[in-house]
Amino acid sequence: MSDAGFHIPFPKNEPVLSYAPGSLERAQLKAELERQSNTTIEIPLIIGGKEIYTGRTGKIVMPHDHGHVLATYHKAGPEETKMAIEAALEAKKDWANMSWIDKASIFLKAAELLSTKYRHLVNAATMLGQGKNVYQAEIDAACESIDYLRYNPYFASLINQWEPVSSSDSFNRMDYRPLEGFVFAVSPFNFTAIALNLATAPALMGNVVVWKPASTAVLSNYYLMQLYKEAGLPDGVINFVPGSGPDISNVVFNDPYFAGLHFTGSTSTFDGFWKTIVEHMDTYKTYPRIVGETGGKDFVVAHPSADPKALITALIRGAFEYQGQKCSAASRAYIPQSLWKEIKQELVDQTESILMGDVRDFRNFVNAVIDEAAFDKIMGYIEKAKNSNVAKIIAGGQGDKTKGYFIRPTIIETQDPHFVTMEEEIFGPVLTVYVYEDNQYEEILQLCNETSPYGLTGSIFANDRKAINKAYEVLRFAAGNFYINDKPTGAVVGQQPFGGARRSGTNDKAGSPFNLLRWISPRTIKENFIPPTSWTYPFLQEE
Numbered sequence: 001m002s003d004a005g006f007h008i009p010f011p012k013n014e015p016v017l018s019y020a021p022g023s024l025e026r027a028q029l030k031a032e033l034e035r036q037s038n039t040t041i042e043i044p045l046i047i048g049g050k051e052i053y054t055g056r057t058g059k060i061v062m063p064h065d066h067g068h069v070l071a072t073y074h075k076a077g078p079e080e081t082k083m084a085i086e087a088a089l090e091a092k093k094d095w096a097n098m099s100w101i102d103k104a105s106i107f108l109k110a111a112e113l114l115s116t117k118y119r120h121l122v123n124a125a126t127m128l129g130q131g132k133n134v135y136q137a138e139i140d141a142a143c144e145s146i147d148y149l150r151y152n153p154y155f156a157s158l159i160n161q162w163e164p165v166s167s168s169d170s171f172n173r174m175d176y177r178p179l180e181g182f183v184f185a186v187s188p189f190n191f192t193a194i195a196l197n198l199a200t201a202p203a204l205m206g207n208v209v210v211w212k213p214a215s216t217a218v219l220s221n222y223y224l225m226q227l228y229k230e231a232g233l234p235d236g237v238i239n240f241v242p243g244s245g246p247d248i249s250n251v252v253f254n255d256p257y258f259a260g261l262h263f264t265g266s267t268s269t270f271d272g273f274w275k276t277i278v279e280h281m282d283t284y285k286t287y288p289r290i291v292g293e294t295g296g297k298d299f300v301v302a303h304p305s306a307d308p309k310a311l312i313t314a315l316i317r318g319a320f321e322y323q324g325q326k327c328s329a330a331s332r333a334y335i336p337q338s339l340w341k342e343i344k345q346e347l348v349d350q351t352e353s354i355l356m357g358d359v360r361d362f363r364n365f366v367n368a369v370i371d372e373a374a375f376d377k378i379m380g381y382i383e384k385a386k387n388s389n390v391a392k393i394i395a396g397g398q399g400d401k402t403k404g405y406f407i408r409p410t411i412i413e414t415q416d417p418h419f420v421t422m423e424e425e426i427f428g429p430v431l432t433v434y435v436y437e438d439n440q441y442e443e444i445l446q447l448c449n450e451t452s453p454y455g456l457t458g459s460i461f462a463n464d465r466k467a468i469n470k471a472y473e474v475l476r477f478a479a480g481n482f483y484i485n486d487k488p489t490g491a492v493v494g495q496q497p498f499g500g501a502r503r504s505g506t507n508d509k510a511g512s513p514f515n516l517l518r519w520i521s522p523r524t525i526k527e528n529f530i531p532p533t534s535w536t537y538p539f540l541q542e543e
């Protein structure tokens with residue numbers, strides 16, 4: 001049922017708490033960090049509301065102290081995945097027919113619970129399990145999650161209000177049906193909020209979900225399941241199945257009721273999914289919706305008129321916040337010679353002064369990268385720069401995985417605009433700078449546009465309006481989120497709908513009505529008040 005006419009007011013973004021010394025929230029969060037650090041919990045699958053312990057387990061450790069186990073989680077296999085699909089389809093019988101206002105109310109309640117009772121629990125789990133500092137956890141696990149939970153019901157109300165034209169003899173209306181089947185949500189490790197949105201956005205639109213979280217994010221993601229339950233989400237609407245990706249996806253992609261994929265993660269994983277779905281197309285009852293937000297190689301282009309201090313700050317925050325593990329992270333910068341002379345030393349000095357360490361010490365701006373595979377991959381790129389004669393490391397470059405997966409924020413200066421670290425996604429604290437002649441600004445914009453296969457985020461720094469407009473024009477398809485005099489990270493729900501095209505995904509803009517539209521399959525209903533009783537046309541009659 002559409003329940004058109006009911007309106008949800010435009011929400012406000014959740015305020016970001018400061019955690020300043022002496023604040024209540026700081027004391028409460030510190031206590032929660034202490035509590036979680038001194039407990040090891042066991043995390044089951046949650047299928048149809050039931051906790052399932054398979055006995056096949058994995059461990060959640062602290063990235064900054066990988067000997068410290070925070071939780072043991074149970075893994076789903078093919079059998080449990082089938083159970084999750086069955087539980088979802090069973091739950092769908094009621095959920096799909098429930099008024100959208102009731103569904104919205106559940107998620108709005110979840111927003112309030114996350115803003116209050118669950119805030120420190122989910123923030124602390126994100127800090128300890130995913131290696132975020134307090135600010136990075138707060139803007140993600142608390143604020144962005146709450147914003148999704150408040151804005152999506154508002155966007156759903158906009159969609160549900162739209163009705164077609166009716167006339168005096170017929171009544172036309174829309175039935176905003178969910179997809180026929182279930183949605184498979186597959187989430188990345190790096191944003192608790194993204195994991196939340198991938199499962200809840202389709203659910204809000206009446207769908208049921210089989211959700212596979214990333215193994216390294218299972219701790220915070222499990223607490224989200226508790227949040228949904230307390231908010232009143234019926235059992236089986238979202239089913240939580242951590243485990244080995246292929247074990248789960250092989251069952252899902254072979255199921256006739258697979259109706260949609262809501263994915264965020266790497267381009268290569270998404271490519272593999274898309275190909276498998278195409279191979280199984282004959283199996284499905286309906287064409288599945290495929291929504292995927294993937295990798296990036298995000299740029300900062302500076303014009304000679306740029307503000308030097310603002311540029312340095314944007315490079316440091318854009319490249320090194322959360323250890324560069326954001327799809328939006330600044331990872332290649334094009335800087336004019338004149339400006340480079342002015343900022344280079346300051347950029348290096350500020351980068352070297354960054355404190356790194358345990359997330360529980362709030363002075364640390366950077367922490368550890370997520371796991372050993374990430375550490376090795378990132379250090380591999382740093383090694384390539386060390387061994388190159390067209391690239392030089394000017395800051396950082398050191399890594400140590402003895403206790404935690406620590407990599408110093410690293411800046412590479414290269415003379416080759418196609419050096420490997422200018423083109424490939426590294427997903428770590430590594431920024432590569434290419435310095436250009438001041439009079440080559442337009443050529444550099446072209447080079448930037450053509451250098452990488454991705455099209456996610458990018459920034460232009462300039463005070464000259466013509467230079468800004470030129471970048472706006474040349475880089476039109478280079479970024480789905482384009483920033484003027486700002487870092488390329490930190491999109492806020494309701495303010496900068498997020499996503500990119502090219503090899504960065506389907507650009508369905510998380511946190512917007514565009515995304516929600518992918519999770520409905522509308523039915524148009526015409527009711528004729530006075531049906532005709534003769535099939536002839538007037539012109540068939542004789543003069």
Ligand SMILES: NC(=O)c1ccc[n+]([C@@H]2O[C@H](COP(=O)([O-])OP(=O)(O)OC[C@H]3O[C@@H](n4cnc5c(N)ncnc54)[C@H](O)[C@@H]3O)[C@@H](O)[C@H]2O)c1
Nearest residue numbers: 187188189213214245246249265266269293294295296327
């Ligand atoms: N564009 C965006 O909005 C956005 C946002 C966040 C992260 N990302 C991207 O995500 C990547 C980092 O996240 P990640 O390391 O978690 O990505 P990933 O692709 O390794 O994993 C993403 C999810 O897919 C699962 N997975 C991987 N292979 C699978 C398989 N064969 N079958 C089933 N599931 C499988 C993983 O377990 C995880 O849950 C980066 O490339 C980053 O740019 C993009």
Ligand SMILES: N[C@@H](CCC=O)C(=O)O
Nearest residue numbers: 326327328489490491498
């Ligand atoms: N939405 C986040 C990026 C998410 C990807 O990892 C940002 O805008 O920085």
